[in-house]
Amino acid sequence: MLRGTNCINRVALAENRLPRLVEGIDLKALPLGPADAFVLSCIDGISTEADIASASGIGLDHVQATISRLIGLGVLIVAAAPEQVKRAPRPRSNSNSGQFAMGAVSEWVVRIEHPGAALYDERELEEAVDIEPARKRRILDMYYRLDALNNYEILGVPTSADRRAIKAAYHEIINVVHPDRYYGKNLGSFKSKLERLFQRVTDAQDTLTRADARADYDAYLNAGKSTQDLERQLNDEEAYARELDAVRARIEAEAQRAANTPVPGHVSSAPPVAETPRAPQTPTPPVLPASAPPGRPPPSKADADARRRALARKLGFSSPPPAEARASAPPATIDPTSARERATLDLKRRYELRMLDARRRQAQEYVTRAEASVADKRLVEAVNALRIAVSLIPDDPVLRQRLEDLQAEASRELADRYLEQAEYEEREHHFTEAARSYARAIAGKATPRMHERLAFCLLSAQGDVKQAVEHARKAVILTPNDVKFRVTLARAYIAAGMKESAIGELERASALAPTDDTLKEHLRRARRGEF
């Protein structure tokens, strides 16, 4: 039902162009730098300048300047991306599921405003019914988008709309979709469509005009959205690969620039990084003297600062150079045959040292960013940043451990969100959904109560009985003295046809709560075989 909610409504920027590649241009023939190439690699005909800036971490100014330059070179053309149109229609083949989901809402906005782009078969407009064509169009437009829209979208109101505005919007829509508007008219297949539309918009307005229901719904919507965003970000391999490519490009660029300076590989003299990452750039902490021996056990969780310092030390050249770099350096035993070869070799070695240097600096950068994100409680960002750092310095155990810890923490956070979602769904009696959310929550952080609730929801949704038994059992094993847990387990046993076990469980529950008459009645009936 919330299929449309995992979309990010990005803030529309005053200037937000939508660049597209000009086909048939030989890029190799053009005077392009790595930064240009990187920006070019981000252009997919879907992403606007703002999208590219946020996805790449390059500042918007920089992206805009680069794109302007590329337009000047004739590599790109630009379609204006007006405020409302956040996504232009695009070839399907280009889309992956993540991006597609992101586009869904805005796409709807676009289409509602340009009814030409229809989701329905144009032939449906030709059905001979007593409805004027413009209205038919509007009805079909709404009807075929029903499932993708949340309650706000279906009423066409912003999430900030007050009760009055919601009602006004509702009244406007029902004047189109209420079957009484067409009393005695021939409606054909439109009749059932109108009824479904009417029901859906009515449900939406009922929820949004009741303060408590709306608050719950909003919380649910936000939780669902942020959970999905988080989950997507956490597993966004494409963004990770993109970021990694960008970092590698930067490393390369840096190493090349450094090659022009007389003292390669010296950190402090390296020119500033060309592409400024968009994330707030914390200055790299000064490298501390190696007071602690390298390879000490990972620092305790409690002291984030100490850990950051330790990591900084670790990366700050106190550890041996990464194996990868060593391996790629030519073995010293080879005796070069000529001076020219020696010079080439030397050049190569110096270049690789610069690469290593640049790589370390970048890794350091990402570690800093990751720890800043941790401090801001933005775990997913931290995980993603640290992943990049680990990819750059793959054989650092401290870094790896830290990444694993953070990943575990992020999935715990995700679990908390799923738990919230599950509780809402359970309250709203959407047991199937609730069971699903509980299961996800348990995957990140399990408590006996969550097991019990999952079992309960599965039973209420007439779901998988075996699973219900399993989870109810877990809850009871973990908390043997909870009457409610045992009753749920008994219910699960009954559902599974395990009558003896059910009676046994009810007996134990009754022993725990000797004054509970309802329980006694249950037990009596269970013993008589009445389930």
Next chain:
Amino acid sequence: MERVIGIDLGTTNSCVSILEGDQPVVIPNRGGYKTTPSVVAVTEAGKRLVGHIAKRQAITNAENTVYAAKRLIGRKWNSPQVKNAILTSSYSIIEGPHGDVRIKLRDKTYSVPEVSSMVLQEMKIIAEDYLGEPVKKAVITVPAYFNDNQRQATKDAGAIAGLDVIRIINEPTAASLAYGYGKDFDRTVAVYDLGGGTFDVSILEIGASGVFKVISTTGDTFLGGEDFDARIIDWLVNGFQQEHTIDLRQDRMALQRLRDAAEKAKCELSSVKETEINLPFIISTGRNEALHLQRTLTRDTLEKLTDDLVERTVEICRQALEDARLHVDEIEDVILVGGMTRMPAVQAAVAEFFGREPNRSVHPDEVVAVGAAIQGAALIQDRHDMILLDVTPHALGIMTFGSNFEELIPQNTTVPTSRTKTFTTSRDDQTAVKILVMQGESKRATDNELLGEFILTGLRRAPKGHVEIEVAFEINTDGIVSVHAKDLETGQAQSIQVTATSGLTADEIKNMMATAQDYLVERRSDEQFEGAKQEAETLMAEIERMFPEIERVVGTADFGRDAINKARSTLEKARAAITAKDTQAVKQQVEQLQRTQRMFKGVVARG
């Protein structure tokens, strides 16, 4: 343009109205009265009398004069309400052939809709006399708390009277239409409708754009003016018994006189503090000696006699607010409907509960008919300036295994609406299911009203839980229910438009429910299956896609051929599991598919 009349078919009085241009007009009858008693009689000569004339002769022809037929409409013979009516009615109520209720007048028996149709016909004639042209279409009102059987029976009555009933609407809702019609209101109102036989409270939002949306409705179909009258009658009868040791109830004519006197006294006490009830020669002692009844009833006494009834209405108001999730402060106006709301004690109780003086701008006897006329005009006119959104007063569902009531449409859902749920068979090799359509608020099916039943046959023989049946409920704008059941596998379908009136006896229902146990369905959500199916299909597509590559890499080696054959058979099994709609099997195959996919990926990576 054809014209539509609005008829308020009341328990004690009925009223008819029509829109003249934009102006609603309440049409007077030949006697010049704007309301007509809902009384039907058959004279000794077999002549049918309706309205004032029937009411006037009631005393001399009590046994053949029907009052308050509305209390019986759509009811079953064994219902407590009918039992109660038998005790207090001067005419004879008998059991019909379908466990329904019949009324005996002279030597003929009539069904309740037939009797009501006589009143409707009278209202139709009144309108035709006034308009000078035939009238075909009508909107008829019913108490909001009427169930589907009662609505259907009312619609049937209209059809018998030769009317095309284009809509049945709720009385309090109709009243709110009359109240808000043509005004640019934007407010939340409560309608307190205490009629002759029924009590309703509805909470509505009236929008400036002509939208009337009911938020909640609740009531009691056996609480009204007649109950107040009955208290006065009891008081008179008991007093007389103490004095003369004679039970006046045994004499139908005396009872009829008492009824008239009680109603008259009640009405008088709305304007005066006390009134004298004087019924000379009320009964003969048998020794040629006549006894007289003469007592003074004060307003205070009446209020004491009926204070529990008034309190009950206040309780129902509280319930309506709770159902609407509103606080009493949020009600911006209270509309009083029904003759009983003239009683000062009722007005005081309403004012106290809602914390405001009730609105007096509408005529309590006529407002419902006016609202019906407005709705009728709004429907057939192309110029739409009003739209009415009403709710279903009762939850709707079916009875499932274990006599549970499985709700499909909750109470106070805006109509039209429809809901679908999937159920499964509850026994092995079950080839038929019986769908028992019920209405009510109880979790136990047997406590609710049975609306109808049908059997879906021709199901595939399979272990229980394996055959899925989709049950769809639909309530149209008339509030009339239709139910469809479909075997998802064979497409075998059955449906009923729930047609009521053919009431069943409690025993019949009991028997039916007992035998139905064998046919019943269980509820199941099929989402689990869908989830597993999707997962499996994604994996299958991916594996299919990898085949050429795998063939290329390992196709020549024996172990490679084995792996490919094994993968193909896994795909086959997964497909079969999906076709069989076997959730458990699909899940197992998902695991296999995942393994295959991992293996393939490994091969491709190495290759």
